[in-house]
Amino acid sequence: MARFRARFWDPTGARYGTPTYPWRAAPDGLMTRRQLRAEGLRPGGQDPVAQILWQSKARGVRVAYLYRVDRARPVRPMTEGRYRALAAAMRARRTCPTCRIDRGYVISVRLGACVPCADSESSPASSNPMGVAVTGAEHYREAERLLEFVSCGDAHPGHAGVIYAHAQVHATLALAAAQATQITGLYVDADTYTAWRDAIGDHASNPYR
Template sequence: MPGPRFWDPEGDRYGIPTYSYRLAPDGLVTRRQLRARGLRPGGQPVAAQILWRSRRRGVRAAYLYRLDLARPVRPMTPAKWAALDKALAARRTCPNCGRDAGYTLSTSLGVCVPCADAPALVA
Protein backbone atom coordinates (compact mmCIF):
# COMPACT_ATOMS: atom_id res chain seq x y z
CA MET A 1 0.00 0.00 0.00
CA PRO A 2 1.34 3.45 -0.86
CA GLY A 3 2.31 5.88 1.83
CA PRO A 4 -0.54 7.91 3.32
CA ARG A 5 1.04 11.29 2.60
CA PHE A 6 -0.17 11.79 -1.00
CA TRP A 7 -2.66 8.93 -1.29
CA ASP A 8 -6.21 10.30 -1.59
CA PRO A 9 -8.07 8.49 -4.41
CA GLU A 10 -11.45 9.80 -3.24
CA GLY A 11 -10.33 13.45 -3.15
CA ASP A 12 -11.34 14.04 0.48
CA ARG A 13 -8.11 15.73 1.58
CA TYR A 14 -6.99 17.56 -1.62
CA GLY A 15 -10.33 18.20 -3.38
CA ILE A 16 -9.55 15.98 -6.38
CA PRO A 17 -8.32 12.40 -6.51
CA THR A 18 -4.62 12.42 -5.61
CA TYR A 19 -2.02 9.73 -6.11
CA SER A 20 1.62 9.24 -5.22
CA TYR A 21 4.32 9.31 -7.88
CA ARG A 22 3.96 6.44 -10.41
CA LEU A 23 0.79 5.12 -8.77
CA ALA A 24 -1.95 6.68 -10.89
CA PRO A 25 -4.49 4.21 -12.29
CA ASP A 26 -4.59 3.28 -15.97
CA GLY A 27 -6.56 5.67 -18.13
CA LEU A 28 -5.22 8.83 -16.46
CA VAL A 29 -2.30 10.57 -18.16
CA THR A 30 -0.44 13.89 -18.04
CA ARG A 31 -0.49 16.51 -20.80
CA ARG A 32 2.96 15.39 -21.89
CA GLN A 33 1.81 11.79 -22.18
CA LEU A 34 -1.23 12.93 -24.17
CA ARG A 35 0.99 14.92 -26.54
CA ALA A 36 3.28 11.91 -27.06
CA ARG A 37 0.20 10.01 -28.28
CA GLY A 38 -0.88 12.87 -30.57
CA LEU A 39 -3.74 13.91 -28.28
CA ARG A 40 -4.85 16.97 -26.29
CA PRO A 41 -7.17 17.33 -23.26
CA GLY A 42 -9.90 18.80 -25.47
CA GLY A 43 -11.52 21.01 -22.83
CA GLN A 44 -12.00 18.33 -20.21
CA PRO A 45 -11.38 19.29 -16.56
CA VAL A 46 -8.48 17.91 -14.54
CA ALA A 47 -9.49 14.42 -13.42
CA ALA A 48 -6.81 13.83 -10.76
CA GLN A 49 -3.32 14.81 -9.71
CA ILE A 50 -0.03 13.25 -8.74
CA LEU A 51 1.86 14.84 -5.84
CA TRP A 52 5.47 14.20 -4.91
CA ARG A 53 8.17 15.87 -2.86
CA SER A 54 11.14 17.44 -4.64
CA ARG A 55 14.30 18.34 -2.76
CA ARG A 56 14.66 21.62 -4.64
CA ARG A 57 11.07 22.72 -5.22
CA GLY A 58 9.10 21.26 -2.33
CA VAL A 59 5.84 19.54 -3.17
CA ARG A 60 5.25 19.22 -6.93
CA ALA A 61 2.05 18.40 -8.79
CA ALA A 62 1.24 16.87 -12.15
CA TYR A 63 -2.35 17.08 -13.35
CA LEU A 64 -3.98 14.05 -14.93
CA TYR A 65 -6.59 13.85 -17.67
CA ARG A 66 -8.82 11.02 -18.81
CA LEU A 67 -7.44 9.28 -21.87
CA ASP A 68 -10.87 8.25 -23.15
CA LEU A 69 -12.01 11.91 -23.36
CA ALA A 70 -8.88 13.19 -25.12
CA ARG A 71 -9.10 14.53 -28.65
CA PRO A 72 -6.59 14.54 -31.51
CA VAL A 73 -4.17 17.45 -31.74
CA ARG A 74 -5.25 20.05 -34.27
CA PRO A 75 -2.96 20.10 -37.32
CA MET A 76 -0.78 23.13 -38.03
CA THR A 77 -2.14 25.37 -40.78
CA PRO A 78 0.16 27.02 -43.34
CA ALA A 79 -0.39 30.36 -41.56
CA LYS A 80 0.73 28.88 -38.23
CA TRP A 81 3.83 27.36 -39.85
CA ALA A 82 4.66 30.77 -41.40
CA ALA A 83 4.22 32.54 -38.04
CA LEU A 84 6.42 29.97 -36.31
CA ASP A 85 9.16 30.33 -38.95
CA LYS A 86 9.03 34.12 -38.58
CA ALA A 87 9.27 33.93 -34.76
CA LEU A 88 12.21 31.53 -34.87
CA ALA A 89 14.00 33.71 -37.44
CA ALA A 90 13.59 36.71 -35.12
CA ARG A 91 15.29 34.76 -32.32
CA ARG A 92 18.27 34.07 -34.63
CA THR A 93 18.67 37.62 -35.99
CA CYS A 94 21.23 39.82 -34.24
CA PRO A 95 19.82 43.27 -33.41
CA ASN A 96 23.31 44.77 -33.61
CA CYS A 97 24.53 43.61 -37.04
CA GLY A 98 21.22 42.35 -38.49
CA ARG A 99 22.62 38.99 -39.63
CA ASP A 100 21.03 35.58 -39.15
CA ALA A 101 23.42 33.94 -36.68
CA GLY A 102 22.27 30.41 -37.54
CA TYR A 103 21.49 29.69 -33.88
CA THR A 104 19.19 31.10 -31.23
CA LEU A 105 20.82 34.14 -29.67
CA SER A 106 21.69 33.98 -25.99
CA THR A 107 19.38 36.11 -23.89
CA SER A 108 22.25 37.03 -21.57
CA LEU A 109 24.28 38.49 -24.45
CA GLY A 110 21.38 39.80 -26.52
CA VAL A 111 23.57 39.81 -29.64
CA CYS A 112 25.49 37.25 -31.72
CA VAL A 113 28.85 36.01 -30.44
CA PRO A 114 30.98 38.04 -32.92
CA CYS A 115 29.18 41.25 -31.88
CA ALA A 116 29.57 40.37 -28.20
CA ASP A 117 33.30 39.65 -28.64
CA ALA A 118 33.98 42.78 -30.72
CA PRO A 119 35.65 45.57 -28.74
CA ALA A 120 33.41 48.54 -28.09
CA LEU A 121 34.08 51.47 -30.37
CA VAL A 122 35.35 54.49 -28.48
CA ALA A 123 33.92 57.78 -29.71
Protein backbone atom coordinates (compact mmCIF):
# COMPACT_ATOMS: atom_id res chain seq x y z
CA MET A 1 0.00 0.00 0.00
CA ALA A 2 1.33 3.46 -0.92
CA ARG A 3 2.52 5.59 1.99
CA PHE A 4 -0.11 8.29 1.50
CA ARG A 5 -2.85 5.60 1.52
CA ALA A 6 -1.38 3.80 4.54
CA ARG A 7 -1.68 7.10 6.42
CA PHE A 8 -5.46 6.70 6.36
CA TRP A 9 -5.59 2.94 6.98
CA ASP A 10 -7.08 2.55 10.47
CA PRO A 11 -9.76 -0.19 10.39
CA THR A 12 -9.86 -0.46 14.18
CA GLY A 13 -10.26 3.28 14.79
CA ALA A 14 -7.25 3.38 17.13
CA ARG A 15 -5.78 6.45 15.41
CA TYR A 16 -8.82 8.44 14.27
CA GLY A 17 -11.40 7.32 16.81
CA THR A 18 -13.57 5.59 14.21
CA PRO A 19 -12.74 2.92 11.60
CA THR A 20 -11.00 4.76 8.76
CA TYR A 21 -10.07 3.70 5.24
CA PRO A 22 -8.29 5.40 2.32
CA TRP A 23 -10.03 6.28 -0.94
CA ARG A 24 -11.54 3.24 -2.73
CA ALA A 25 -10.65 0.89 0.14
CA ALA A 26 -13.93 0.70 2.06
CA PRO A 27 -15.05 -2.85 2.93
CA ASP A 28 -18.11 -4.47 1.41
CA GLY A 29 -21.38 -3.62 3.07
CA LEU A 30 -20.49 0.03 3.68
CA MET A 31 -21.34 2.95 1.42
CA THR A 32 -21.25 6.73 1.44
CA ARG A 33 -24.43 8.80 1.18
CA ARG A 34 -23.81 9.38 -2.50
CA GLN A 35 -23.30 5.68 -3.17
CA LEU A 36 -26.47 4.83 -1.25
CA ARG A 37 -28.37 7.44 -3.23
CA ALA A 38 -27.18 5.90 -6.50
CA GLU A 39 -28.73 2.62 -5.32
CA GLY A 40 -32.01 4.29 -4.37
CA LEU A 41 -31.24 4.12 -0.65
CA ARG A 42 -30.69 6.52 2.28
CA PRO A 43 -29.02 6.08 5.71
CA GLY A 44 -32.43 5.98 7.37
CA GLY A 45 -31.39 7.67 10.60
CA GLN A 46 -28.38 5.47 11.36
CA ASP A 47 -25.09 7.01 12.49
CA PRO A 48 -21.92 6.61 10.42
CA VAL A 49 -19.95 3.47 11.33
CA ALA A 50 -16.73 4.37 9.53
CA GLN A 51 -15.16 7.02 7.32
CA ILE A 52 -13.01 7.49 4.24
CA LEU A 53 -10.16 10.01 4.31
CA TRP A 54 -8.22 11.26 1.31
CA GLN A 55 -5.86 14.12 0.46
CA SER A 56 -7.16 16.83 -1.85
CA LYS A 57 -4.71 19.30 -3.36
CA ALA A 58 -7.26 22.10 -3.24
CA ARG A 59 -8.93 21.44 0.14
CA GLY A 60 -6.52 19.37 2.19
CA VAL A 61 -7.78 16.22 3.94
CA ARG A 62 -11.36 15.36 2.95
CA VAL A 63 -13.77 13.00 4.67
CA ALA A 64 -16.77 10.91 3.57
CA TYR A 65 -18.78 8.96 6.11
CA LEU A 66 -19.76 5.33 5.60
CA TYR A 67 -23.09 3.71 6.49
CA ARG A 68 -24.23 0.10 6.72
CA VAL A 69 -26.10 -0.97 3.61
CA ASP A 70 -28.16 -3.56 5.48
CA ARG A 71 -29.64 -0.80 7.68
CA ALA A 72 -30.32 1.61 4.82
CA ARG A 73 -33.88 2.39 3.76
CA PRO A 74 -35.40 3.18 0.39
CA VAL A 75 -35.38 6.82 -0.67
CA ARG A 76 -38.70 8.54 -0.01
CA PRO A 77 -40.65 9.16 -3.21
CA MET A 78 -40.35 12.71 -4.51
CA THR A 79 -43.75 14.33 -4.19
CA GLU A 80 -44.72 17.53 -5.97
CA GLY A 81 -44.59 19.47 -2.70
CA ARG A 82 -41.11 18.20 -1.79
CA TYR A 83 -39.88 18.96 -5.29
CA ARG A 84 -41.10 22.56 -5.08
CA ALA A 85 -39.58 23.03 -1.61
CA LEU A 86 -36.19 21.65 -2.66
CA ALA A 87 -36.21 23.68 -5.86
CA ALA A 88 -36.93 26.87 -3.90
CA ALA A 89 -34.16 26.11 -1.39
CA MET A 90 -31.59 25.46 -4.10
CA ARG A 91 -32.68 28.54 -6.04
CA ALA A 92 -32.08 30.65 -2.93
CA ARG A 93 -28.56 29.21 -2.56
CA ARG A 94 -27.82 29.96 -6.21
CA THR A 95 -29.14 33.53 -6.12
CA CYS A 96 -26.54 36.26 -5.65
CA PRO A 97 -27.52 38.65 -2.81
CA THR A 98 -25.96 41.55 -4.72
CA CYS A 99 -27.38 41.28 -8.26
CA ARG A 100 -30.28 38.91 -7.34
CA ILE A 101 -29.51 36.69 -10.35
CA ASP A 102 -29.73 32.88 -10.25
CA ARG A 103 -26.16 32.03 -11.29
CA GLY A 104 -26.65 28.27 -11.61
CA TYR A 105 -24.17 27.40 -8.86
CA VAL A 106 -24.16 27.78 -5.07
CA ILE A 107 -22.92 31.24 -4.10
CA SER A 108 -19.57 31.16 -2.31
CA VAL A 109 -19.87 32.02 1.39
CA ARG A 110 -16.31 33.32 1.36
CA LEU A 111 -16.98 35.78 -1.47
CA GLY A 112 -20.49 36.64 -0.30
CA ALA A 113 -21.62 37.19 -3.89
CA CYS A 114 -21.47 35.62 -7.35
CA VAL A 115 -18.16 35.62 -9.20
CA PRO A 116 -18.89 38.65 -11.47
CA CYS A 117 -20.11 40.77 -8.53
CA ALA A 118 -17.17 39.77 -6.33
CA ASP A 119 -14.72 40.51 -9.15
CA SER A 120 -16.27 43.90 -9.95
CA GLU A 121 -16.22 44.97 -6.30
CA SER A 122 -12.71 43.80 -5.45
CA SER A 123 -10.67 46.64 -6.99
CA PRO A 124 -7.79 48.13 -4.93
CA ALA A 125 -10.03 51.02 -3.90
CA SER A 126 -12.84 48.83 -2.62
CA SER A 127 -13.59 45.33 -1.34
CA ASN A 128 -16.12 42.59 -1.95
CA PRO A 129 -19.21 42.19 0.27
CA MET A 130 -17.26 40.00 2.69
CA GLY A 131 -14.50 42.61 2.96
CA VAL A 132 -11.87 40.27 1.42
CA ALA A 133 -9.79 41.38 -1.55
CA VAL A 134 -9.47 38.72 -4.26
CA THR A 135 -5.76 38.13 -4.81
CA GLY A 136 -4.07 36.07 -7.50
CA ALA A 137 -3.77 33.11 -5.13
CA GLU A 138 -7.47 33.37 -4.24
CA HIS A 139 -8.38 33.43 -7.94
CA TYR A 140 -6.38 30.21 -8.30
CA ARG A 141 -8.20 28.56 -5.38
CA GLU A 142 -11.61 29.66 -6.67
CA ALA A 143 -10.88 28.22 -10.12
CA GLU A 144 -10.00 24.87 -8.53
CA ARG A 145 -13.09 25.00 -6.30
CA LEU A 146 -15.44 25.60 -9.23
CA LEU A 147 -13.84 22.85 -11.31
CA GLU A 148 -14.09 20.40 -8.41
CA PHE A 149 -17.71 21.45 -7.86
CA VAL A 150 -18.59 20.45 -11.44
CA SER A 151 -16.46 17.30 -11.50
CA CYS A 152 -18.12 16.01 -8.29
CA GLY A 153 -21.53 16.25 -9.95
CA ASP A 154 -22.87 18.90 -7.56
CA ALA A 155 -23.69 21.40 -10.31
CA HIS A 156 -26.97 21.43 -12.21
CA PRO A 157 -26.25 19.75 -15.58
CA GLY A 158 -27.60 22.75 -17.46
CA HIS A 159 -25.24 25.16 -15.72
CA ALA A 160 -21.94 23.27 -15.99
CA GLY A 161 -20.83 25.37 -18.97
CA VAL A 162 -21.40 28.62 -17.08
CA ILE A 163 -19.43 27.39 -14.08
CA TYR A 164 -16.58 26.24 -16.32
CA ALA A 165 -16.52 29.71 -17.86
CA HIS A 166 -16.28 31.34 -14.42
CA ALA A 167 -13.50 28.92 -13.47
CA GLN A 168 -11.58 29.89 -16.59
CA VAL A 169 -11.94 33.58 -15.74
CA HIS A 170 -10.47 32.97 -12.29
CA ALA A 171 -7.66 30.84 -13.74
CA THR A 172 -6.84 33.55 -16.28
CA LEU A 173 -6.74 36.25 -13.60
CA ALA A 174 -4.53 34.06 -11.40
CA LEU A 175 -2.14 33.51 -14.32
CA ALA A 176 -2.10 37.23 -15.10
CA ALA A 177 -1.25 38.06 -11.49
CA ALA A 178 1.57 35.51 -11.40
CA GLN A 179 3.02 36.66 -14.73
CA ALA A 180 2.79 40.32 -13.76
CA THR A 181 4.90 39.64 -10.69
CA GLN A 182 7.52 37.84 -12.77
CA ILE A 183 7.59 40.37 -15.63
CA THR A 184 7.84 43.45 -13.45
CA GLY A 185 10.33 41.84 -11.11
CA LEU A 186 8.32 42.80 -8.07
CA TYR A 187 9.30 41.37 -4.71
CA VAL A 188 6.31 40.06 -2.81
CA ASP A 189 6.04 39.98 0.95
CA ALA A 190 6.14 36.75 2.94
CA ASP A 191 2.35 36.53 3.34
CA THR A 192 1.73 36.89 -0.40
CA TYR A 193 4.45 34.35 -1.21
CA THR A 194 3.03 31.89 1.30
CA ALA A 195 -0.52 32.36 -0.08
CA TRP A 196 0.70 31.44 -3.56
CA ARG A 197 2.63 28.41 -2.31
CA ASP A 198 -0.35 27.23 -0.27
CA ALA A 199 -2.62 27.61 -3.31
CA ILE A 200 -0.43 25.54 -5.61
CA GLY A 201 0.39 22.96 -2.93
CA ASP A 202 4.17 23.41 -2.94
CA HIS A 203 6.01 24.41 0.22
CA ALA A 204 9.44 22.99 -0.58
CA SER A 205 11.03 26.13 -2.07
CA ASN A 206 9.41 28.75 0.15
CA PRO A 207 12.25 30.83 1.66
CA TYR A 208 9.93 32.34 4.26
CA ARG A 209 9.25 29.02 6.06
